[in-house]
Amino acid sequence: MxxxxxxxxxxxxxxxxxxxxxxxxxxxxxxxxxxxxxxxxxxxxxxxxxxxxxxxxxxxxxxxxxxxxxxxxxxxxxxxxxxxxxxxxxxxxxxxxxxxxxxxxxxxxxxxxxxxxxxxxxxxxxxxTAPAPGTAPGLMFATVSCSNYEQGYFTGYRRLGEQQPDLVVHLGDYIYEYAPGGYKAASGAIVRPHTEGHCQTLTDYRRRHAQYKTDADLRALHALAPWIAVNDDHEVENNWAGSHAGTSDRPGFAERKRAGYRAYYEHMPLRRASMPRGSRIQLYRRLGWGSLATFHVLDTRQFRADQPCDDGIRLDCDERLATGRVLAGPDQRRWLAAGLRSSAARWNLLAQQIFMAQHDYHLGPGKEVLVDTWDGYAAERDRVLGDVVASGARNPVVLTGDIHAHYAGDLLTNFDDPDSRRAGVELVTTSITSDGDGYDDPAGRAVELAENPHIAYADQRRGYVVCRLSAQRLRADFHTLPYVSRRNAPSTVTASFTVEDGAHRLTRSATPAPGRQAVAVAAPR
Structure with a gap:
């Protein structure tokens, strides 16, 4: 309506x-x-x-x-x-x-x-409101992440609004903390500049959040449907981890974290239970959608050890394999395992920020991985996926953002053995604008998927994912936009996958889902 x-x-x-x-x-x-x-x-x-x-x-x-x-x-x-x-x-x-x-x-x-x-x-x-316990009406929800104000227009939010979702799941990087021009897209273009300065104080973060909400497409999507939101790193600082600062060499990280969390709460529809206390905020939480689905919302920043091997994309980083390295942390891990064991939901949706599946960027022997993701905490990933399998929870699906590309893949108990047990599936949404217009590279994509046979789909363009959920299946439509450096980009469904109840694996669908498809309309002035 x-x-x-x-x-x-x-x-x-x-x-x-x-x-x-x-x-x-x-x-x-x-x-x-x-x-x-x-x-x-x-x-x-x-x-x-x-x-x-x-x-x-x-x-x-x-x-x-x-x-x-x-x-x-x-x-x-x-x-x-x-x-x-x-x-x-x-x-x-x-x-x-x-x-x-x-x-x-x-x-x-x-x-x-x-x-x-x-x-x-x-x-x-x-x-x-969510459906009553014991009822299972269908659900249409979407996942979004990574909207950099400087690097494009938020047309993806508008196109998603045209789909009329019941629920929006924002998986982090709602704002970016950089000073104007501090983070260059591949094109080098700045579509519209950030407020001055690199965010360090509460005033800085408040002004940056306010600037993002001056975008009409973002405001419209907020007004259209309820959101489930969780932050990643840029709401505070790039690649921060636990008590460790990220890529910034500025002193006073604890103060920045406290300011970033306070401004995040001030600008998001979060419950009082998430009101920050000092430099901590309660973001992992559980929300039910009748008996159809439970959203287990994870926090992958506050409790992790520092990234291994000095962060970045690293080849043969043995430090990442250490058994004592934590990402979710023991308390959150126990909370998740207990929630999965007791879940009576048909679908268990783990809403979290960073790539969970193994992702090898290196062709041939050896592994080159991004250590800011679960690949930098391989033993912790094994523990969490082991908890998922041991829980017996029905239909685990991991919802991911952060990586500025679309991916769809199966989660294995042993990623080096393509025939190992499936623990669930992972659906990764690309960015709304971060890294600018993006590109389509079929040849590079073919090499990437050959090196990672558990990954079924990759796309480097901007967009969002729309999921239609019923008791029988989940269908995920991956929407992409050809550009974000100009207004009024159309949206196209470039891939669709289904997960059948009990299957624990993806099946590629040949045609987009019928009805409520995005169309180009005139941009507001």
Whole structure:
């Protein structure tokens, strides 16, 4: 359903005017609205007040005092049937962000929500609750990751919105921390510059998040459907690991991590349980979708050891094989194993950030791997996949981002033996914009897949993955865009795979899924 301005205004009278900020400050809802972490009886509703989103002090042009914000949740777009409402305080200490968690909602249904303060009404958002336990209606969800504002337009978000997904799973790198021009795409082109400076302070991260949300396509996708979001590295710093800084040689990493996490929470529809405490944030969590699916959301940054062999792509790095090297960490590993053992869901979806399967970049003897991925923590990967197999959990599927390319493959208990037991499958979404336009290289792809026979598909272009889930099968359509350096790129399904219930392996499909395919439309001006 299209959220029309006319219908929004018809229902505007249902909210009492609450003049809490002077109108001279301007519209405070420039960053839009969002929802997330749906449960059968509730969901998170989010906004942040920022009449001047890029204000230099990081406070979005808001006065340094508490502001009361009204909110409404309704069964219809016109707000003629309001089921929950209230007032919440937006505090300057949290950048005037708002996180509302209405409870007692009906499972498996669509709702509409909005906010108001100072005579200003927010855009209307659409959300939905998860189905009731024991029910298994179909689910259409999408995975996205890696949106670098400098390196392209977020057309992929728009094309995904045209698919009308029930749920969006964001797998990290929602922002990039680099100074303008600090990360060069292959083309070297900067489509639109970052705010000044490399993000180091809370003000820096707040301004960078706000800049990303000035993108109309990103705001529209947030307002369309609930998100399940988890960060990767660039929300703080490239390739950081646990208590270890990434590629930056700047001092004060703990302070940067604390600032990055706080700004991430301020700008995402996360529950209060994820409110950061110092330099820690609780991001691994579990969300059910009736009896059809459980999303086991993993955190692959906070608990890991430093990358081996001085990071990067390394040939014959024996350090990565050490049994004591951890990535998920013991507490998260036990949590995941227990959740898989007790899961009654038909599909168990592990939403995480980095490539899990072995990925050998070297043709011939020896292994050349990217040690920032699970390849840099091979023993930990063996432990986790062993836990998956031992749990007996039905239909494990790993959802991955980070690598700026599409991949689909089988997860093996021994990647050096193509006939070894299948532990599940992995679906990797490419970037929305990171690394620029991308390219199609059939010859290079053929060599890569020959060296990695458990990988069935690779594509270096930009895009997203749309999954249609039923009790019988999962279907994944890999969408690609030919360019992101210009607006209004079309989206094409370049590969489709199915996983049948109980199969633990991918089957390539010959044709795109019917209905709700993306088409090119005029870009907003």
């Amino acid at each position: 299209q959220l029309s301005r006319r219908n929004l205004l018809i229902g505007a009278a249902g909210l009492a005017v609450a003049p809490r900020i002077p109108r001279r400050h301007g519209d405070p809802f420039t960053l839009g609205v969002a929802s997330g972490d749906p449960a059968p009886d509730g969901v998170v509703l989010w906004t942040r007040l920022a009449p001047r989103p890029l204000a230099e002090d990081g406070h979005g042009g808001m006065p340094s005092r508490d502001t009361e914000v009204e909110w409404q949740l309704a069964e219809d777009e016109r707000f003629t049937s309001v089921v929950r409402s209230g007032t919440v305080t937006a505090r300057p200490s949290w950048a005037h962000s708002v996180h509302v968690e209405p409870a007692g909602l009906q499972p498996g249904r669509e709702y509409f929500y909005r906010f108001r303060t100072g005579g200003y009404l927010s855009p209307t958002g659409r959300t939905r």
